[in-house]
Amino acid sequence: MCRKRLSGLAVAWRISVVLGVGILFTSLLSSAGVAEQESRRVPLIYCSDLFHPPDDPDDWFDLATAFSIDEFDIRGIVLDQGEKQMQRTGRIPIEQMMAITGKKVQSVYGLSNKLKSPSDKALDQPQEFQKGAKLIISVLQESDKKVTLIAVGSLRDVCAAFNRAPRLLKAKVERLYVVAGHSDGGNEYNVGLDPHAYVGVMRSGLPIYWLPCFGREPFVSKWGFRQGDLLGSWSLRIQNYFAYGLMKADPTKVDPILVLFKPIPEEVKKKAWGMRRSMWSTPAFIDGAGRKMVVLDGRWRALPGKHVRQRNRAFGFVPAKVTVNDKGITRFDDIDLNSSEPNMLVFRFEGTLDDYNKAMRQSLEGLLKELGR
Template sequence: MTLARSTQFLRRVTAVAALWVCLLCGHQNCPTRAVAATADPQTPHRHCVPILYSTDLFHPHDDPDDHYDLATLFALEEFDLKGIILDLGATQKERIGEPPIRQMEAITRREVAYAIGLSQPLRSADDKKRDEPKEFQGGVELILSVLKESPEKVVVFTTGSVRDVVAAFNREPALLRDRVSAVYFNAGRGPDGNQDECNVNYDPVAYGRLFESGLPLSWCPCFGGNGYATFFKADQETVVGACVERVRNYFTFCLTKPDADPLQFLDSGPHPLPTGGRSMWCTAPLFHAAGRSVYELPNGEFAALPPATVTPLPPGAMPAPAFQFIPAVVRMAEAETQPAQPSKTPKPGEVAATYLGQTADRVGTSSPAPDGRKDCCVRVLGVPADKPIANLVLTAPREGRWERDETGRWWRLACNRQSGGLDCYFSFWAAGEHSLKIRYEDGSTQTAQFAVPNQSIVPLTTEIGATDPNVRVLRATHQRYGEIMASCLKNVLSGLGR
C-alpha cells in the first residue's frame, strides 16, 4: 500500500471508528447509541468512554505539551467528554486555559463543561479543601456532579496535579470508589522511590494520598528508569504539518501567544509551522484510556487504533505493542531529610551560591506572585552592595531556565537583596548542577554554581508484579517507544477536524 493510500485509509478508519465502538462497546446508556446505526459516519459525538480530564493548561502556556494533549483528547472520539478541570486555580485566574478549549470546541463541534480547580495544596492527607474561595471550588464540584449524574462509570485523567481529584475523594470517598472506572495520573518518576517531578511538586500530599485511596489507579510516570516513563519527543513540524489548517492555526496560536481573538485566528494565515522537538508525556495513557492499541502500518508509520473487532484495520497492519501496564503495590515510605548545607564563603572578587532547600513560597512559575508551593532557595554571597543588578538568569538540568525579569518564555526568579548577598527563590524543576548568572547594569557579570539534591518529597516503596496490586504502572516495552508514540500522535491529530 502506498503512503497516500495508507494515510487515506487511516483517516477513513478514524472517521468511522467511534461509530463502531459505540455500537459494539456494550455501554447500553451511551448517549448516542440509539442513533449511531443511522448517523453519518462523519458526524461527531459517538462516544462511549465517559472521561473527566484535569489539566494544568494555561494561555499563555507554561508548557505547550498540554495543548497537544488537549487536541489528542478531542481527537479520540471514543471519549465522552464529561468535563475539564483547569488545575492550579490561582494561576488559572491570571492565564486561564479557556481559549484552547474554545478553539477545540469550534474545530470539532463538540462542547464540554470546564471549571477552575483548587488554588492551594492539601495541608493534610484528609484535607477536603472546603475553606478555599468559591471561585476555586468548581473543579471539585464538577467531578462530584458528573459522577453522581453519569449512568456509566467514568475515567478520571490528570495531566497536572491530582489535587482536585483527591479533594473530591476526601469529601465523598464512597462515590468515587463506586463511580470511577480508572484514574490515569501522569506524575512522578516511576517505582524508583524518588518522586522529584513537577506534577508531584504541585501537591505532594495529594499525590501520596492517591496511592492510599483504594481507587483503580493507572500510574503513568513522567520519568523513571527501566522503562517506567511516558516521556518522548515529537518533531513539531512533522506532527503539526500533517494537520488540517485550522488545527495548525490552533498550535500556532498556543505557541506564539498572539494578542488575537482565538476563534478568529483559526481561520487566519497561513502561518509558518512550528519547528523543533516537543517534549510529550500523556500520549500513550490517552490512547490506553480510549481502548486503543498500537499497530505498525505497511508504510512504516504507526497508529493507535480501536480493536479489530470494532473497526476494520488497514490492510497489512501489524500489532506493535509499545507499552503495557504492570500490576504493583505502591506504599508511602519514610521521607528522607536532607541535611542543611553550610553557606559557602566566596573568594575575593567572586560570588558563591549555597542551596538552602525548599523554604518559603515567594514566586510562581510564570508569575512573580506566590503560587502556594514552597520554592527552592539559594543564598548568594559576595554580591557587591554598590552594583545595581540588571537581571539574574538561572539554568539547570533538563533545559530548566529562570529569569528575574519577565520574558514571556522562561520561569521567574524572586530575589531579596541583603548586605553582602542575596537570596533567590525559584520553583523546583530538576535535581543536579545549577548555574546562576548575575548581570549588572554596568554590563559586567558574575556566575556561581550550586547543586540541588533530589527532593524525595514523596518516597515510595514498590512491589512490581504483586498478586494483590493497588496500582497498574505504565512501562514502555518497545525499544522504539518514542518514535512509535510520535508517529501515533501525528496520525491521530491528522484526522482532527476533518
C-alpha cells in the same frame, strides 16, 4: 378496469410493504449501530494544568488528543490552579478546540491552594475555586456508567473530591490515569505542585493507572518530537491552534477563533516548528479510550479496538504494589511487581525508548490528522 385498478392498488400496497420493511430494517440496523457506538463511548473527566500562555505546551497537544478521539464523551475539564487560571485561562485552547471540532465541553477552575494534608477536603478554600471538586462529584453522581479520569498537574481537585466522597469515587471511577511522579526516587514537577494531593491520590485505592513522568526505564512515559515533523501534516486550523499557544498570542489583540482560518506567517513557522516538545500523557488517552496500537503499512496507529485483529504492543500497564512516602517519592524498590496485593497498574513501554518514541510520534500524527478538515 376495476380488476386492473385493484391489481394496481395491490402492487402499490406490496411496494409500500417492501419499502416499509426495508426502512424498518435499515433503521433497526442503524439504531443498533448507534447503540453499539454509544456503549463504546467512554465518559471522561480531564484535569489539566492547561494555561494560555502555556506553562508547558504539551498540555495543548494533550487537549487536542482528547478532542480527537470520538470514543471520549468529555463530561468536563477541570482547569488546575484556579487563581492562576484567572490570569492565564486554559479556556482559550478549549474554546479553540470546540470551534474546530463542534464538540461542547464544560470547563471549570479548580482549587487554588495546596492541600494541608492528604486527607484535606479543601472545603475552606475560596468558593470560586470549588467548582473542580464539585464537577468531579456531580459528574460521577449523574453518570449511569463508570467514568474515566485522566489527571495531570497538581491532582488537587481529584484528591479533594475523593476525600469528600470516597465511596462515590470508589464506586464510579472506572480508571484514574495519574500522569505525575517519578519511578526511581526523584522529585517531579507535578508532585511538587501539591505533594499532599499526590500522596492522597496514590494511596486512595482507586483504580490507578500510573504513568511516571521520569525515572527508570521502561517505567517512564516521557517521549518527544520535533514539532515541525507533526505540525506540517495537520490541518491549517490545528496548525493555527498550536501557533497561537506556542507564540503566546495576546487574546486582547488576536482573536483566538478568527485566527484559526488565517495563513501562518513564515517567521512563526520557522520559530515554532523547529522547537522540540516533550510529552507524557499520550498513552493515557490511547489506553483510556480503549484504542489499540497497531502497525499498518509500516506506520504505528492508535485505532479503535474493533478495527484491530492483530495488535502490536508499544506500551502496557503492569500490576504492582507501589509505595509512596509522605513527600510523594517512590524509589524503584518501592514498586513491587511480584506483589500478590497490587494497588495499581504501572506504565511500561515495550522495546527500546526509540521504538516507543516512534510509536507515539506516528500515532499522535494519525490521531490529529483529521481534526479541522
